[in-house]
Amino acid sequence: MSLPRIAVDAMGGDEGVRVMIEGAALARRRHDQFKFLLVGDEPRIKAALAAHPNLRASSDILHTDSVISGEDKPSQALRRAKGTSMGMAIDAVKQGHAGAAVSAGNTGALMAIAKLTLRTMPGIDRPALAALLPTLGENDVIMLDLGANTECDTRNLVQFAVMGAAYARVATGREAPRVRLLNIGTEEIKGTELLRDAATVLKAAADDLSISFDGFTEADKLCQGHVDVVVTDGFSGNIALKAVEGTARFVADLLRRSFSSSLRSKIGFLISRPATELLKTHLDPNNHNGAVFLGLNGIVVKSHGSASAAGVANAVAVTARLLEENVTERITADLARVDQDSLRPARSQEERA
Amino acid sequence: MSLPRIAVDAMGGDEGVRVMIEGAALARRRHDQFKFLLVGDEPRIKAALAAHPNLRASSDILHTDSVISGEDKPSQALRRAKGTSMGMAIDAVKQGHAGAAVSAGNTGALMAIAKLTLRTMPGIDRPALAALLPTLGENDVIMLDLGANTECDTRNLVQFAVMGAAYARVATGREAPRVRLLNIGTEEIKGTELLRDAATVLKAAADDLSISFDGFTEADKLCQGHVDVVVTDGFSGNIALKAVEGTARFVADLLRRSFSSSLRSKIGFLISRPATELLKTHLDPNNHNGAVFLGLNGIVVKSHGSASAAGVANAVAVTARLLEENVTERITADLARVDQDSLRPARSQEERA
Known part of the structure; x- marks a missing residue:
């Protein structure tokens, strides 16, 4: 049985795309059968992937430059979700394009969007x-x-x-x-x-x-x-x-x-x-x-906003x-x-x- | 205006009478206008006071060898309170013989007895x-x-x-x-x-x-x-x-x-x-x-059961x-x-x- 992909919201987190991509690359070394769906600004993701050819080879990119901010309240985030990196990463789980989503974005927004999109199991x-x-x-x-x-x-x-x-x-x-x-x-x-x-x-x-x-x-x-x-x-x-x-x-x-x-x-x-x-x-x-975040039809994991690449990994x-x-x-x-x-x-x- | 006395339950605490008395003696050095009412086994209190003549000179002893144990549930403690060192220390506050009581005994028992005896202000x-x-x-x-x-x-x-x-x-x-x-x-x-x-x-x-x-x-x-x-x-x-x-x-x-x-x-x-x-x-x-313990007609202070003499002080x-x-x-x-x-x-x- 092939493993489901992991969708990574590359735009969340205080440290930006580079840290999210480096973290995914580090994790991939330990779990090298996984494929990834990297969601965010394609040029920046591609630039970050240059240093990680193994991750690049096992990833697809889903482009968006729209981001849920740390200041968005859950209700605002829900309205804005569609088309944002966080919303698209979670939607990929709903559509069966990934088995799980990882984001370092706004926790309240992540929980609200995940709950509404994936529903409780x-x-x-x-x-x-x-x-x-x-x-x-x-x-x-x-x-x-x-x-x-x-x-x-x-x-x-x-x-x-x-x-x-x-x-x-x-x-x-x-x-x-x-x-x-x-x-x-x-x-x-x-x-x-x-x-x-x-x-x-x-x-x-x-x-x-x-x-x-x-x-x-x-x-x-x-x-x-x-x-x-x-x-x-x-x-x-x-x-x-x-x-x-x-x-x-x-x-x-x-x-x-x-x-x-x-x-x-x-x-x-x-x-x-x-x-x-x-x-x-x-x-x-x-x-x-x-x-x-357990109990939904799909797994959603929150990485700390200030996590290092090792933390994201x-x-x-x-x-x-x-x-x-x-x-x-x-x-x-x-x-x-x-x-x-x-x-x-x-x-x-x-x-x- | 003369300061009210401090009643000390000398029997509570894991470390026994000596530590409670030494603690009171240490505190008295910083607050030397206070008088004390030491409640507990008189022979043991007197023995402990031998090393602290200043405290002895400013203290009265209220004898009892009955103690609320760490295992007593609040309901049991309430029934047994009268005649115990904890119950007598708190009763001294109620009778106006002291302005406050200090005990290192069972917290649940202390709160229950203090509440019933002193009533909320x-x-x-x-x-x-x-x-x-x-x-x-x-x-x-x-x-x-x-x-x-x-x-x-x-x-x-x-x-x-x-x-x-x-x-x-x-x-x-x-x-x-x-x-x-x-x-x-x-x-x-x-x-x-x-x-x-x-x-x-x-x-x-x-x-x-x-x-x-x-x-x-x-x-x-x-x-x-x-x-x-x-x-x-x-x-x-x-x-x-x-x-x-x-x-x-x-x-x-x-x-x-x-x-x-x-x-x-x-x-x-x-x-x-x-x-x-x-x-x-x-x-x-x-x-x-x-x-x-605030909000009662009188002050009740809980010292940690395992406190040292400096802690009691x-x-x-x-x-x-x-x-x-x-x-x-x-x-x-x-x-x-x-x-x-x-x-x-x-x-x-x-x-x-």
Whole structure:
């Protein structure tokens, strides 16, 4: 079976076409069976491709010089989508010309256009944005939703768990990923009724879903490596993700100030450079670049606006792995393995009765 | 005017009586007009006081050997409170024998007992837990609520802003503290209707409240030093606080691993020690110890269970400053300065009509 193409919005991102193309070329080295559809200004894409003959040989170009800007609100972006690089990359997925789209453009616009164009997949009520966070353990942890859905119901959270687990099987290789719900305590009585309901449903469905579910986790345990999937509504997930990012940057800033505070510190820093480089590697957001929009009829991946070529390469590589492993089909299969009624909490079953 | 006493639950905390007493003694050096009421096992308190004659001279002891344990659920703690060191310390505030109580015991129990015993102050519907976080700016930032109220309405958030601002005037010296609501974006349309309503009310009341209110802030900006008070419901606040704490610990662990990864790194670490010590000082939770339970008829401060004597001293010093500055009276005055109806969002006014 031939692999589907990856559509790359070459115009999104702060760093421009060159970085997107270089990133795709780097990713292609690791995933050399993939073909690409590069969407954007043809002259600039061709100029950037000159340095990457292998990518050029496996790519088609879809020309447009129209771009969704960082300032476009989702509603404006939806109106303008047609004919923009972002809109055309996503439309290529809808038309079956590509299996996935990668963009470094405006997140709100990307989510709105992707949702409207691709629609949610059967069995999923709402898509979710998932990302990988570094941990002290053997593998990264996946957290979702990160902001696609400000408010969620129990059913949404359960579906996020199914999607996150499918992603985790690809990202971590674990057959039964360790799934937890984000809460403000681990005792069963903690948090909102919604979270307690979701825990009840997931506990009952864990075997059918091939997940290891053990209730709640707290935000200070995210990076400890004991969990593979952290499920949360988009509001709390966004708060947690940004708090992690902000604190990592805060500590890095403090570290920089500390090490430049005296000549002695500077010398110590130079000597211990390999150690601080190791630290930087762990904390560099480029190494965890690529938030995946799951639950649509097709995969859409958001690369960070300020990502380097190496960062873009990670986002494209994530996309390639999700396509190689047929994640969308796997989610459908997982959903089919559980009785749909069991995904509803007792209360909403009564309401429907 | 003589200052009210500070009641110290000498039995809470993982480190026992000695650390609580040493902490109180350290704080007393900076706030030497205060008198203390030390609540707990008299023989052990007396033994600990032997090393601190100044504290001994300004303290009375209230004996009990009954303790609320870390495992007691809030409901159990409420039943058992009477006669325990935590219950007696809070009761001393109710009886007017002390102006504030400090405890390093079980947070849930402390909040439950404090709320039931002291009751919320006039004009406040629900108390909130507030803490200081380090920033890159001139002063710490105050965040509240951190978990006392899992779900909040607009009126609660507005009252948290009033209480947080009063605390910030004491902690930062700023007459018009910079207040923001925690949200998942800074645009006016972001987040829940609840947050948007609270923003509308605070914008209108900002001048009357002597606050500088400029809408929303995101969790990655918490530590940047641009804001003095971050207002949030207890669920999101707890998630944000724990994500910050967990990430700081994660980075510190990575740093430790990095620096011990090779002989060269170890040597570099030793040479740059003053720099890493500076970093440690910034991140040491003991330097930000003392979460304040605001909005009750009396001040209750939670010291971290694992705090060192220096950490306990910070919690006691926070308590002393809040008493010196009459924070509870100031909150009452601030609430009186704004029309109570204006603290209600338009919608709830209609509902009441």
